[in-house]
Amino acid sequence: MSPSPAIEVRDLSKRFGDVEAVRGVSFTVNEGEIFGFLGPNGAGKTTTIKMLCTLLAPTSGVLRLAGHDVTKSPADVRRAIGVIFQDPSLDDRLTAEENLELHAVVYGVPRAERRARLDEALAFVDLSDRKRDLVRTFSGGMKRRLEIARGLVHRPRVLFLDEPTTGLDPQTRKATWEVLRDLRARSGLTLFLTTHYMDEAEHCDRIAIIDHGRIVAEDSPEALKRAVGKDVVFVRTNEPAALCEILAERYGLSPDRTDEGLCFRVEDGEAFVVRLISEARAPLTGIAVRRPTLDDVFLALTGRQIRNGNGEAGRLAMRAMARRR
Numbered sequence: 392m393s394p395s396p397a398i399e400v401r402d403l404s405k406r407f408g409d410v411e412a413v414r415g416v417s418f419t420v421n422e423g424e425i426f427g428f429l430g431p432n433g434a435g436k437t438t439t440i441k442m443l444c445t446l447l448a449p450t451s452g453v454l455r456l457a458g459h460d461v462t463k464s465p466a467d468v469r470r471a472i473g474v475i476f477q478d479p480s481l482d483d484r485l486t487a488e489e490n491l492e493l494h495a496v497v498y499g500v501p502r503a504e505r506r507a508r509l510d511e512a513l514a515f516v517d518l519s520d521r522k523r524d525l526v527r528t529f530s531g532g533m534k535r536r537l538e539i540a541r542g543l544v545h546r547p548r549v550l551f552l553d554e555p556t557t558g559l560d561p562q563t564r565k566a567t568w569e570v571l572r573d574l575r576a577r578s579g580l581t582l583f584l585t586t587h588y589m590d591e592a593e594h595c596d597r598i599a600i601i602d603h604g605r606i607v608a609e610d611s612p613e614a615l616k617r618a619v620g621k622d623v624v625f626v627r628t629n630e631p632a633a634l635c636e637i638l639a640e641r642y643g644l645s646p647d648r649t650d651e652g653l654c655f656r657v658e659d660g661e662a663f664v665v666r667l668i669s670e671a672r673a674p675l676t677g678i679a680v681r682r683p684t685l686d687d688v689f690l691a692l693t694g695r696q697i698r699n700g701n702g703e704a705g706r707l708a709m710r711a712m713a714r715r716r
């Protein structure tokens with residue numbers, strides 16, 4: 392018999408009064424996979440993770456985790472999971488190892504095993520030499536690593552991370568991801584995370600893109616980008632009306648005017664720009680060609696951009712591109 396998937400979700404819905412936060416979501420996460428939920432603010436990511444972690448009852452649907460029914464056997468599910476939420480929940484007044492010990496006691500880790508488990512978890516995140524220091528003396532990145540260690544003390548099968556690197560600087564985000572990838576490689580742990588960062592989603596084996604409570608696509612980041620296909624080309628000119636005419640009449644393109652210049656999609660962007668300059672003598676003052684990103688995937692599927700890494704609302708300048716597809 393093949394082992395049961397780490398997570399199985401069928402037709403999951405959650406309603407808060409009039410708000411349908413999650414609307415009929417289904418997906419499966421295999422053992423040892425890094426699976427990401429990518430979506431903008433309010434898409435339903437946290438609500439889904441809370442239902443999977445037994446913190447919120449679903450309105451309807453089936454949820455199974457490590458072979459246990461989440462609604463019927465919440466205690467078994469809690470033992471099988473580790474959870475790292477957005478808001479830090481360490482006790483600043485305790486040392487690193489005291490924080491972990493508290494967790495080990497709450498999770499019923501046998502006393503005889505506790506020391507070894509704590510040492511193992513602290514070594515894993517490279518905090519062994521700081522174990523006797525108060526958490527309030529730790530940097531943001533060290534605190535996040537300690538939270539990961541704490542999530543591992545009871546040896547869960549699935550680790551949930553809600554926006555694991557939100558609020559961390561780029562270097563610390565990178566280091567946190569190194570820890571997570573190493574963790575998966577060494578322990579075969581299943582990781583389920585939510586994110587609105589494109590680069591974070593790139594670390595996942597598979598992602599589900601969620602928007603307005605529904606999954607709009609699910610695949611590996613590479614496959615999703617391949618499906619969008621064409622290169623994105625931006626050209627700048629002092630004569631946009633004339634260039635629009637050339638692009639439309641000669642090449643059948645209808646570019647969008649964006650902050651970065653006229654924007655359109657073609658099969659081989661670089662070759663096309665060379666042709667544009669040589670054939671049409673187009674009056675260009677700037678060129679940018681890029682491969683499709685996950686942002687383009689989201690745009691293609693929803694007509695909107697996910698907010699950028701600074702947490703600002705996404706620009707809608709390229710919206711028309713998606714509408715045309």
Ligand SMILES: Nc1ncnc2c1ncn2[C@@H]1O[C@H](COP(=O)(O)OP(=O)(O)OP(=O)(O)O)[C@@H](O)[C@H]1O
Nearest residue numbers: 407410412430431432433434435436437438439587
């Ligand atoms: N307890 C609640 N009561 C009422 N509405 C809620 C509650 N929790 C979430 N919602 C609503 O459900 C929708 C989904 O919210 P959720 O927090 O799951 O989104 P999210 O994708 O995690 O967003 P973020 O990235 O901001 O965390 C939102 O419209 C939100 O306002």
